Amino acid sequence: MDFAGWFEAFLGDRWYTFDAHNNMPRIGRVLIAQGRDASDVALSCTFGPDQLEGFKVWCDEVQ
Numbered sequence: 001m002d003f004a005g006w007f008e009a010f011l012g013d014r015w016y017t018f019d020a021h022n023n024m025p026r027i028g029r030v031l032i033a034q035g036r037d038a039s040d041v042a043l044s045c046t047f048g049p050d051q052l053e054g055f056k057v058w059c060d061e062v063q
Contacts, residue, residue, distance in 0.1 A: 005038075030057065 006019040006029065033041035044050075 030059070032057075 006017055008015050008017050010016075032043070035041040044052075
């Protein structure tokens with residue numbers, strides 16, 4: 001599983017998306033969480049060793 005972050009900035013009169021990791025235009029993204037930094041959008045909060053046993057994402061086309 002590959003995760004990457006991007007950021008959006010309001011410049012002039014609209015929002016622009018920047019993807020510093022890939023530095024190339026993308027067809028689309030799946031927004032999993034939104035926040036000011038990584039501590040706002042943690043996928044899990046645990047103490048001690050753990051192992052992710054599954055992760056599912058459902059997507060529906062929006063007309």
